[in-house]
Amino acid sequence: MASDKITEVSDADFDEKVLKAALPTLVDFWAPWCGPCKAIGPMIDELADEYDGKVQICKMNVDDSPETPGKYGIRAIPTLIFFKDGEVADQVTGAVGKPQLKAMMDK
Amino acid sequence: MTIDHELIIVGGGPAGLTAGLYAARAKLDVVLLEKGATGGQVLNTDWVDNYPGFPDGLSGFDLADKMTAQAKRFELEIKQTPIIGMDLKHDIKTLHLEEGGTLTCKTLILATGARPNHIDIPGEAEFAARGVSYCATCDAPFYRGRTVAVIGGGNTAIQEAGHLTKFADKVYVIHRRDELRATKILQEKVFANNKIEFIWDTIPTAITGDNTGVTGIELKNVKTDTASKLAVEGVFVLIGIQPNNEMIPLDQLETENGFIITDKEMLTSVPGVFAAGDLISKNFRQIANAVGEATTACLSAEHYLAHLK
Numbered sequence: 389m390a391s392d393k394i395t396e397v398s399d400a401d402f403d404e405k406v407l408k409a410a411l412p413t414l415v416d417f418w419a420p421w422c423g424p425c426k427a428i429g430p431m432i433d434e435l436a437d438e439y440d441g442k443v444q445i446c447k448m449n450v451d452d453s454p455e456t457p458g459k460y461g462i463r464a465i466p467t468l469i470f471f472k473d474g475e476v477a478d479q480v481t482g483a484v485g486k487p488q489l490k491a492m493m494d495k
Numbered sequence: 496m497t498i499d500h501e502l503i504i505v506g507g508g509p510a511g512l513t514a515g516l517y518a519a520r521a522k523l524d525v526v527l528l529e530k531g532a533t534g535g536q537v538l539n540t541d542w543v544d545n546y547p548g549f550p551d552g553l554s555g556f557d558l559a560d561k562m563t564a565q566a567k568r569f570e571l572e573i574k575q576t577p578i579i580g581m582d583l584k585h586d587i588k589t590l591h592l593e594e595g596g597t598l599t600c601k602t603l604i605l606a607t608g609a610r611p612n613h614i615d616i617p618g619e620a621e622f623a624a625r626g627v628s629y630c631a632t633c634d635a636p637f638y639r640g641r642t643v644a645v646i647g648g649g650n651t652a653i654q655e656a657g658h659l660t661k662f663a664d665k666v667y668v669i670h671r672r673d674e675l676r677a678t679k680i681l682q683e684k685v686f687a688n689n690k691i692e693f694i695w696d697t698i699p700t701a702i703t704g705d706n707t708g709v710t711g712i713e714l715k716n717v718k719t720d721t722a723s724k725l726a727v728e729g730v731f732v733l734i735g736i737q738p739n740n741e742m743i744p745l746d747q748l749e750t751e752n753g754f755i756i757t758d759k760e761m762l763t764s765v766p767g768v769f770a771a772g773d774l775i776s777k778n779f780r781q782i783a784n785a786v787g788e789a790t791t792a793c794l795s796a797e798h799y800l801a802h803l804k
Contacts, residue, residue: 419636422633423534423537423540423554423555423559423632424538424556424633426556427531427533427559427560428531431575461708462624462637463625463628463634463637463638463708463729464624464625464628464634465633465634481623482624483531483532483538485575487576487593
């Protein structure tokens with residue numbers, strides 16, 4: 389089950405929900421055809437629960453929203469970008485483990 | 496000294512999950528350690544047509560998901576934690592965790608698999624995930640209507656070149672020889688595909704680009720020594736694999752080119768340490784034989800434990 393703590397974002401509301409967010413925000417760029425993206429899904433759900441109130445966790449479907457991934461030069465998924473105050477603080481591509489993502493967000 | 500587990504399995508691809516399934520079903524005291532998501536390289540496979548029991552084929556993700564679910568049905572404990580080292584010199588094997596601390600066990604199954612080789616040319620690291628890819632299945636849809644290059648001539652390269660033509664307008668296959676190593680059935684498909692153009696006897700020398708990502712690739716013909724350039728927006732490097740052995744003490748067990756040597760019961764040169772899947776030294780790397788080796792490895796580990804008592 390997907391966590392209800394995850395915010396779905398699109399090209400239309402990316403500025404408002406991510407760049408202008410009060411909380412640091414992790415965006416998981418994914419697509420339904422991407423096996424590794426689906427494989428890390430449960431871990432993203434867990435992170436959303438664990439970091440509730442500390443880090444906002446968002447997902448963007450790159451098929452439905454091609455502009456934002458284009459803007460950030462994303463040509464491989466899953467790519468996870470950690471935003472702080474509207475700026476890219478860190479990013480990682482591939483089916484990474486939870487410890488690596490936690491380290492990125494705890495910095 | 497207390498021992499944490501009877502059996503530890505390192506790696507959660509098809510081999511690790513199969514060993515885990517057998518061990519959990521046999522009610523061994525077992526834990527499987529995986530650094531990321533379970534499924535291994537199968538997750539990067541678009542479609543699996545040659546795994547028995549699925550007459551219509553299935554996606555790599557679905558197969559990985561089913562293998563994970565089957566192991567979990569027997570309550571296999573899967574712990575997501577990277578390993579940074581291990582000590583195999585004693586009867587009790589010790590694993591060092593990245594998060595700190597250790598885990599000990601009586602017997603160990605190594606199933607850490609393999610990963611794609613890098614080509615080590617200028618631009619490769621710089622443009623990783625910005626046009627340089629090791630997984631067409633993962634990244635092909637970003638190249639809708641574009642031109643890309645595939646480096647390699649083996650089964651993976653040829654299969655993925657075919658997959659890329661579903662999205663890209665043009666796929667160059669750059670191969671250092673003048674014939675393919677890929678199987679006949681794959682070759683026939685790819686030669687019939689008019690979006691694919693072969694560039695034979697040629698190696699890439701650099702990947703070029705700008706702040707938007709990859710824009711081109713520089714080539715050299717190995718027979719004539721002629722240099723050339725191609726405008727491409729993606730470069731798929733599909734030139735074989737290397738073992739995931741960084742956490743394994745290679746001075747403590749026998750290896751061949753970094754791959755672990757096993758006997759027919761999947762025992763390594765160290766008593767109590769077994770290995771299976773893409774990590775071991777062998778000629779053919781398929782999901783089905785990884786699963787078979789892991790079955791043997793687990794039953795051998797059980798046998799080993801029974802004789803310890």
